[in-house]
Amino acid sequence: MTVAVRFAPSPTGRLHAGNIRPAVLNALFTRAHGGTFLLRLDDTDKERSTQAFADGILADLTWLGLSWDRFARQSDRTARYEEVATQLKAAGRLYACYETADDLDRKRKRQLARSMPPIYDRAGLRLTAVEQAELAAQGRKPHWRFRLENTESGSLVPVPTMVSWNDLIRGDQMVDVGSLSDPVLIREDGTALYTFTSVVDDIDFAITHVIRGEDHVTNSGVQVQLFEALGAAPPAFAHHSLLIGADGQALSKRLDSLSIGGFKDAGFEPMAVLSHAALIGSSDAIEPHAAFESLAAQFSLSKISTAPARFDVAELASVNAKLLHKLPYDAVADRLAAMGIGGGEAFWTTARANIQVLGDVATWWAVVAGSVPPLIEDEAFTRTAAGLLPPAPWSDATWAEWTNAVKAATGAKGRALFHPLRLALTGADHGPDMKSLLPLIGYDRTMARLNGQPG
């Protein structure tokens, strides 16, 4: 059996820290098992779905470096859904209901008020042919529910009915479909809903593994019955836990600030975001991986925890910085060039240790090749240092040679010796190793800055 997975976002928003997890996990699973990856846009909600969001999701995935083997959008498949719905009606598993949304809402509230579970009472199933004909004559349009298999024969009253599967992350799972409402599959306007379209597509695209968030666990119980009603074997399921915020509360409130677009704008590397998303809530160390293959090589669903994991953007920032600190010059040469940054490998290996995001190198490039206002703490000291500056050409040894001379002349050592020189040469009290930075700054700029000129 060839592995086939899918990632099925609905284009009602952009991708964020929470919902890239199933995307990444599915992609990793595919790579690890040699399967195919279907990107499916679940755009059955016409009210909320937009082309702009669809484009945004594709752009976000592409930026992350994720690709797909197959692509589908549910709005293209309405004819197929109608066909399958007809089949289900003929099989007696889909029944017409005439309550309005308000009716249903009132029913639910009444049940809740009496501490009863808000389960649909199957009034539609009790309608006689005559009653149905009357409603139809009034021009009423029904919506259609899937009759769950959860009663004893001859009864409409649900009894505890367990649907079970061996979840690839959570182990043995049981969902009691006896305590669930028959799901609405077809809206009053005739369009299909997610619970239905998702199953039809999973069957038609021969999906073998459904990897998604634990918010779908109950859905899976219902959908297993749908698969069976349609004569298909359910796929294997794997439900990962959801993320919570750094403060321990649900993440959903602040997702706007945790969008993939936001991470991109903040200057994070795609591989840092990808590594973090793949590793959070797993038993592998959360560390940067330079390549998708490296993540895939160690990937296993069994390493994913069932407990909700905490998403902290500071942790992502740290992964990003570590990734950059190890990044070889070849991997960034093009991007540095695009930023107008030269200096070659020597500059990059010197500067990379002091950046959090790639854009930070601009700061050090200005120090090396541009103009920075020097900070002169002690004019006499820097003037003395300027007088001792060795002539060009410079090498890695120049810094030691020079600072030893300054030390001998002034008696300064340690921080008292280096701090004022760093401030004068870079305008900052922290930064890359001066030994390798000095030759990059060069004689002229160094001399100018020691004399208080921006250089």
Next chain:
RNA sequence: GGUCCCUUCGUCUAUCGGUUAGGACACCAGAUUUUCAUUCUGGUAAGGCGAGUUCGAUUCUCGCAGGGAUCACCA
């Protein structure tokens, strides 16, 4: 309110009845850098609470508490 899931260092986690409770990040210290950062080495730090089972419980059972999810003509 019903149902499901979760609870080990600050954080992500390992442990499938007997361990000095391990690792990673963060933090602290030392080394390197005669400075900061980087890098390297070392260290501090944990089983929510209460019962039960057992010779023995982080591990199994139950209760409580806390957290998450779900109960849409959303996905």
